Every structure is written in structure tokens, then in C-alpha cells.
Amino acid sequence: MTMIQAINSALDVMLARDPDVLVFGEDVGYFGGVFRATEGLQAKHGLTRCFDTPIAEGGIIGCAIGMGAYGLRPVAEIQFVDYILPAYDQLVSEAARLRYRSGGEFSAPITVRSPYGGGIFGGQTHSQSPEALFAHVTGLKTIIPSNPYDAKGLLIASIEDYDPVIFMEPKRIYNGPFNGRHGEQLRNWAGEPTAQVPEGHYTVPLGKAVIVRAGKDATVLAYGTMVHVAMAGIEESGVDAELIDLRSIVPLDIEAITASVAKTGRCVILHEATRFAGFGGELSALVQERCFWALKAPIARVAGWDTPYPHAFEMDYLPGPGRLAAALARVMED
Amino acid sequence: MRNDRSFSLHIPEPSARPGGTPDFSHLHLEPAGAARRPVAETPGLEMRDMPYRFIRVLDEAHEAVGPWAPRIEPDMLLRGLRAMMLTRIFDDRLFRAHRQGKTSFYMKSTGEEAIPVAQSLLLGARDMCFPTYRVLGWLMARNYPLIDLVNQIFSNEADPLRGRQLPILYSARDYGFYSLSGNLGSRMSHAVGWAMASAYKGDDSLALAYVGDGTTAEGDFHEALTFASVYRAPVLLCITNNQWAISSFSGFAGAQEAPLASRAIGFGLPGLRVDGNDFLAVWAATQWAVERARANLGPTLIEFVTYRVAGHSTSDDPTKYRPGDEANHFPLGDPVERLKQHLIALGVWDEARHAALTEELDQAVRAAVKQGEAVGTLGESKPPVREMFEHVFATPDWRLIEQRRELGV
Numbered sequence: 001m002t003m004i005q006a007i008n009s010a011l012d013v014m015l016a017r018d019p020d021v022l023v024f025g026e027d028v029g030y031f032g033g034v035f036r037a038t039e040g041l042q043a044k045h046g047l048t049r050c051f052d053t054p055i056a057e058g059g060i061i062g063c064a065i066g067m068g069a070y071g072l073r074p075v076a077e078i079q080f081v082d083y084i085l086p087a088y089d090q091l092v093s094e095a096a097r098l099r100y101r102s103g104g105e106f107s108a109p110i111t112v113r114s115p116y117g118g119g120i121f122g123g124q125t126h127s128q129s130p131e132a133l134f135a136h137v138t139g140l141k142t143i144i145p146s147n148p149y150d151a152k153g154l155l156i157a158s159i160e161d162y163d164p165v166i167f168m169e170p171k172r173i174y175n176g177p178f179n180g181r182h183g184e185q186l187r188n189w190a191g192e193p194t195a196q197v198p199e200g201h202y203t204v205p206l207g208k209a210v211i212v213r214a215g216k217d218a219t220v221l222a223y224g225t226m227v228h229v230a231m232a233g234i235e236e237s238g239v240d241a242e243l244i245d246l247r248s249i250v251p252l253d254i255e256a257i258t259a260s261v262a263k264t265g266r267c268v269i270l271h272e273a274t275r276f277a278g279f280g281g282e283l284s285a286l287v288q289e290r291c292f293w294a295l296k297a298p299i300a301r302v303a304g305w306d307t308p309y310p311h312a313f314e315m316d317y318l319p320g321p322g323r324l325a326a327a328l329a330r331v332m333e334d
Numbered sequence: 335m336r337n338d339r340s341f342s343l344h345i346p347e348p349s350a351r352p353g354g355t356p357d358f359s360h361l362h363l364e365p366a367g368a369a370r371r372p373v374a375e376t377p378g379l380e381m382r383d384m385p386y387r388f389i390r391v392l393d394e395a396h397e398a399v400g401p402w403a404p405r406i407e408p409d410m411l412l413r414g415l416r417a418m419m420l421t422r423i424f425d426d427r428l429f430r431a432h433r434q435g436k437t438s439f440y441m442k443s444t445g446e447e448a449i450p451v452a453q454s455l456l457l458g459a460r461d462m463c464f465p466t467y468r469v470l471g472w473l474m475a476r477n478y479p480l481i482d483l484v485n486q487i488f489s490n491e492a493d494p495l496r497g498r499q500l501p502i503l504y505s506a507r508d509y510g511f512y513s514l515s516g517n518l519g520s521r522m523s524h525a526v527g528w529a530m531a532s533a534y535k536g537d538d539s540l541a542l543a544y545v546g547d548g549t550t551a552e553g554d555f556h557e558a559l560t561f562a563s564v565y566r567a568p569v570l571l572c573i574t575n576n577q578w579a580i581s582s583f584s585g586f587a588g589a590q591e592a593p594l595a596s597r598a599i600g601f602g603l604p605g606l607r608v609d610g611n612d613f614l615a616v617w618a619a620t621q622w623a624v625e626r627a628r629a630n631l632g633p634t635l636i637e638f639v640t641y642r643v644a645g646h647s648t649s650d651d652p653t654k655y656r657p658g659d660e661a662n663h664f665p666l667g668d669p670v671e672r673l674k675q676h677l678i679a680l681g682v683w684d685e686a687r688h689a690a691l692t693e694e695l696d697q698a699v700r701a702a703v704k705q706g707e708a709v710g711t712l713g714e715s716k717p718p719v720r721e722m723f724e725h726v727f728a729t730p731d732w733r734l735i736e737q738r739r740e741l742g743v
Contacts (some may be wrong), residue, residue: 048534053561054560054561054564056556056559056561058520058523058525058553058554058557059526059561062520062521062522062523062524062525062526062527062554062557062558062561063526063527063530063561065521065523065524065527066464066523066525066526066527066528066529066530066531066532066541067528067530067531068527069524069527069528070527070528070531070532070533072461072531072535072710073536074527086553087519089554090520090523091521092526093515093517093520094515094517094520097515098513099726099727099728100498100725100726101495101498101499101503101505101513101515102495102505102507102513103494103495103496103498103505103725104724105505105506105507105513106505106507106512106513106726107728120662124590138726139726140729141528141727155520161728162727162728163727163728173428194474205607207731227593243351250731251731251732252731256527279371289735294380313520322506
């Protein structure tokens with residue numbers, strides 16, 4: 001399966017399995033979503049299970065919270081995560097705090113799916129990576145898959161979770177992996193081991209990172225599209241680096257991170273989002289606090305520049321394997 | 335018309351400032367019994383006049399008149415009166431508790447008691463109210479324990495919300511009262527979502543949401559109306575127009591240009607404009623909207639015209655921005671007094687019984703406050719600090735466990 005098919009399959013499985021699961025968002029119903037993630041679901045499961053909404057992100061999330069408080073498990077789609085900000089008040093002030101402020105009387109077991117990330121010439125409002133805006137909000141969980149198998153298992157786990165989950169889908173790799181080299185021929189998921197996706201129900205637990213490539217000289221922390229870029233960058237660098245796909249931003253698998261850096265003594269953090277106050281800053285601080293005596297070099301961050309996401313300069317902006325390789329070479333010098 | 339002069343910017347101004355004489359003629363009120371009562375099944379298009387009418391039942395002689403006069407047993411009216419009186423007595427007592435330093439904050443609902451009390455008594459146990467911070471009457475009408483209110487206000491060891499919430503931001507699921515929050519308007523679409531869920535499940539539980547006049551300016555209000563209309567959700571969307579949003583008069587929510595109830599028209603919803611200080615009118619309009627929702631005909635927007643008699647909160651001094659005696663000029667009077675006089679006119683109530691009930695309720699509130707004080711007021715008592723880290727997630731993650739240990743709890 002492609003990642004789109006895996007996401008579609010997760011929704012299909014959960015719609016069939018749990019009558020309290022509803023899927024909705026802009027263009028999600030009859031049309032099947034602008035990225036085809038919900039294709040066929042309305043025809044198969046019915047109008048009231050998978051439906052279109054008005055173009056109002058605050059209303060979409062607000063209604064989802066109300067449904068969640070009632071006892072349903074709504075799965076809402078925000079068409080691009082760039083457009084989630086009108087719903088930010090609902091996510092921060094309501095979904096994230098409902099359980100806490102009500103002493104556990106009410107909660108919002110909602111899943112918010114949203115395509116994120118660059119590499120598609122999406123310009124300023126079709127490319128952003130705002131995971132740090134969610135990671136900073138206590139009470140929210142944030143999940144980012146990097147391949148079809150994880151996408152399906154993590155999405156099912158998110159829908160079954162009792163807390164509000166922001167499920168960010170790297171749209172650049174919906175149809176095939178992307179290593180950050182634009183000149184190369186487009187690849188698809190066929191033949192990738194992670195594209196072997198079971199038809200039925202399974203989960204990938206939230207809060208568990210995975211070692212994508214074992215190594216002994218440095219640790220690379222990445223998620224989403226950047227996992228594939230990291231793999232290419234590690235090969236280009238010739239450094240025997242360990243690559244960890246975080247998969248969960250919150251809850252974060254701190255043990256996997258510290259175990260790896262304790263072993264390698266070096267750490268490079270890679271993300272598409274802008275650098276300043278990005279999630280890499282938190283990762284860097286945690287590694288520094290917990291692995292200080294193991295560190296042989298300063299922690300390096302490779303990230304998007306601190307500018308809005310540009311159109312013409314996309315390849316100058318999006319971190320590619322070359323930038324990671326350079327950072328790895330730098331940390332190996334120390 | 336040619337624009338031959340430069341523009342000028344319009345800034346709305348209330349009819350009177352401190353020292354001035356209030357004028358409420360802009361409310362365009364009608365006498366009791368004047369507004370027509372369409373049957374609840376009437377198509378929305380045939381009710382476009384209703385937001386400009388004014389539903390009022392109790393007349394100057396305290397009698398129930400006109401097509402909206404509901405049939406309510408005197409016992410129910412007495413329950414309403416009792417809950418309204420209890421709300422006011424509780425407000426006065428806890429406002430004083432704030433002035434005595436026993437808590438950090440309080441907000442009264444003086445003058446607005448009829449709205450939540452009538453609606454709470456009318457709606458069922460499984461219906462859910464999405465409140466504002468000024469509808470304490472909902473809980474009073476359902477006999478929510480006074481001691482739990484007091485403990486929440488004192489944030490003490492027995493606080494049902496475990497010391498996490500500002501005073502009066504209650505949550506009481508078993509009483510059909512959704513969790514409150516300080517941010518305005520954001521729960522209106524939760525009510526719509528709740529109602530959509532109820533409809534999806536084939537349930538008969540409906541939702542009722544409140545916003546104040548000021549909050550109708552929030553985007554959430556617009557979104558909630560859109561979703562309610564599009565999905566014909568079984569929800570009652572209520573505006574308590576008390577004329578004031580802290581220091582801003584309702585003109586800053588656009589109420590000078592058109593009644594807030596008329597917002598319904600553009601969404602294809604019925605909009606009712608109701609005397610919010612008339613217990614019977616609140617009851618009748620709510621009953622009408624409930625009937626409509628139960629018949630699967632969708633939502634109704636109701637504007638209750640009332641007046642915020644007290645300051646916005648314990649942190650507010652209304653004499654700085656409005657005439658000190660403005661409440662006395664408000665043409666719809668006092669909801670407690672009007673219901674009391676109606677009951678006296680019915681021959682089921684009198685001054686002696688009223689005085690006795692006042693005394694009884696005052697004693698009950700005093701006893702609850704005393705009981706809460708025995709547990710502790712703010713700063714004297716609080717839930718175990720460990721509680722601070724609970725309920726962030728269903729199960730705490732490592733951060734919360736580590737931070738709890740760091741604090742030594």
C-alpha cells in the first residue's frame with residue numbers, strides 16, 4: 001500500500017469495527033478527500049459515517065470535541081495543517097484541557113488528521129511543519145508517521161487512544177518515499193518493506209520510536225519525510241550513524257533517544273520546521289540534560305531556515321541529505 | 335447618493351454614561367401577549383419576523399397573557415422561584431466571601447436567574463447544557479450540592495475540580511452541566527457536536543448552549559450557527575443579552591444595528607427574542623424550541639433580553655462606565671420579583687411565605703459556606719499537590735511522572 005492507501009485502510013478498518021468512529025472534514029465525504037485519503041469510505045459506510053463539513057476549521061474541531069465528550073471517537077481532517085490555526089483555540093484551550101479542567105468528567109478522544117510538510121512546491125500555506133506548536137501544548141499528543149505500515153498502525157492507535165491526537169501526515173511521501181534529492185526519478189512505495197501493510201486491524205503503539213538504521217558513531221533523530229532524507233544523508237556522509245524515527249512527538253520515547261546517544265556520544269537532529277524554538281530545540285535540551293557526560297561534540301540541529309516557507313527557493317530551504325551529511329561530518333570532527 | 339464628503343468613523347456609544355439618564359428605547363420592546371406564536375413545525379422562512387418581535391407573557395398586573403402563556407403547575411413555578419432565590423442569595427454570600435479574602439474571584443448572575451432556572455427545570459436529565467459562567471441557576475434548579483459549589487470556589491481539599499480551576503468554572507456532568515472555561519464562545523460548537531452525536535446515535539438527548547451578547551461577536555458563534563444549521567442539529571443556541579460585556583455595551587457586538595436574535599435569519603434558523611426576566615416567557619420559548627428539536631426540525635436561536643445588574647465580576651466596578659442606577663431603569667424589572675408577584679396573583683404565595691423561604695435559603699447557604707470554611711478557604715487548604723499532575727492525559731507520560739517526583743509529591 002501507499003501511505004494514502006494505508007491511511008484509507010486504517011479509517012476503513014475503524015469505521016467497520018467501531019460504530020462510534022465518524023470521519024469528516026472539508027471534501028472528505030463524497031469526493032474522498034483532496035489527497036484521496038477517504039476515497040470510497042462514504043459509499044461503503046454511509047453518509048452519516050463519513051461526511052463533508054463547512055469550511056470552518058474551528059467549527060470542525062469544536063464539533064469533534066463535542067462529539068468526543070458525548071462518547072464518540074471522531075476523526076476530523078484539516079485539509080492542510082497550514083490551515084489548522086483557526087482551530088488552534090479549540091485544540092489548545094478546549095481539547096487539550098477538557099479532561100484536566102473537568103477533573104476527568106469530560107474528555108476529547110478525538111483524532112485530527114492533517115497533511116503537513118514541504119517538498120511539493122506548496123509555498124507558504126501548503127508546506128508548513130507546526131509540530132512544535134502542538135508539542136508545547138500539554139494535553140495534546142502529536143504523531144508523525146514516515147511509512148505506510150506505521151501510518152496505518154499509528155492512526156488506528158490514535159483513534160483508539162483516550163486523548164486528543166494530532167496526526168500529521170507527511171504529504172510529500174504519501175505516494176512514495178523521498179530522500180530530498182529532487183533531481184532523482186520519483187519513486188513509489190512498491191517494493192519497500194514498510195509498504196507491506198496488513199489488511200485488517202493492528203496498531204503501532206504511540207510513544208515508541210524505532211531504530212531505522214543501527215550505528216555506533218552518531219545518533220540522528222528524525223521523523224516524517226526527514227527519516228528518508230536522513231537515511232540518504234547518512235549514506236552520503238559515510239558515518240556509521242544510528243537513525244531513530246521518533247514516530248511520536250508527544251508522548252516522546254525518551255528512553256530510545258538517551259540509550260542511543262549514550263552509546264554513540266554524538267547527536268544530530270533533523271526536521272523540516274523552522275529552527276528557532278522548533279521541536280529540535282526541545283530534543284537538544286533533553287539530550288544535553290540526560291546525556292551530557294556521554295556527549296563528545298555539541299548537538300547539531302539541521303532544520304528549515306527561520307523564514308516563511310518559500311516557493312522558488314524550496315530546495316534551498318528544505319533540508320536535504322547534503323546538509324545532514326555536512327552536520328554529521330562536523331560532529332565527527334569534534 | 336454621491337459621497338461628496340470625506341468619511342467619518344462611527345464608534346457606538348451607550349445611551350448614558352455615569353451621571354446620565356439611561357434610555358432603553360432601542361430595545362423595541364412589545365407588551366406581554368403581543369407576539370404571535372407560530373406552531374413549532376413552521377418552516378424557518380415563515381418566521382423571519384420573529385427575531386424582531388418580543389415574546390413576553392407576564393403583564394403589568396403579573397398575569398400570564400397571550401399565545402405564549404405556558405401551562406405550568408404552581409408547584410413547578412414555586413420550584414423555579416426557589417432556585418432563583420437560592421441563586422441570588424448564594425451569589426450575594428459568596429461575593430462577600432471574596433471581599434473577605436476567602437477566595438480569589440467571583441461572578442454574580444443577579445438579574446439573569448430566570449433564564450437558566452427555567453431551562454434547567456424544563457430540560458431532561460440527559461440533556462446537556464453548555465454553560466457560560468453566569469448560569470449558576472441551572473445547577474441550583476437541579477439541586478446541585480451547595481457544599482460542592484463552595485468547595486470549588488474555595489479551591490480547598492474537597493474541591494470536586496481538584497483545585498485546578500478558577501472559582502465558578504464548574505463542571506457537573508451528572509447535572510447536565512458541561513465543563514466551563516474562561517475563553518469565550520468556544521463551547522458553542524461543542525454543543526452542536528454533542529447534538530450531532532445524539533442525532534447520529536438516534537438518541538433523544540439534546541444540547542443547549544449559552545453565550546453572552548458580547549460573545550456573539552466571536553468567530554465560534556458564527557461557526558456554531560453554520561454547523562447547527564447545516565446538520566440540523568438538535569440544539570438550542572441561547573444568547574443572554576444582558577446589555578453589557580464588561581464595560582462594553584451591546585452595541586459593540588452589533589446589537590445597535592439589529593437584534594441579536596436576527597442573526598438566525600441568515601442561517602435559515604428560527605430566531606426568537608424573549609423577555610429574559612419573565613420566567614414564563616423563558617419557559618414558553620424554550621418549550622417551543624425543544625418541541626422543534628425533538629421533532630427533528632433542528633436548532634433554534636433564542637435571544638433573552640435581560641440586564642446584568644451586578645458588576646461583571648469581583649474585579650469590576652461598573653460605576654466607572656454606566657449610570658449607577660441603570661438597573662432601576664431597565665424596563666423588564668426583576669425576574670424574582672415578577673415571578674413572586676405572579677404567584678401571589680395566582681393565590682399560591684404570599685409575603686410571609688416568601689420571607690420564610692428567604693430565611694431558609696439564607697440559612698442553607700450560610701451552613702454550606704461554614705462547612706466549606708471548615709475544610710478551608712483559598713490558601714488554607716487544597717487538594718494533594720499530586721493532583722496537579724493527574725488528568726493531563728488519561729495516563730501520565732514520563733514527563734509528568736518525573737516532574738511530580740521533582741516536586742516531591
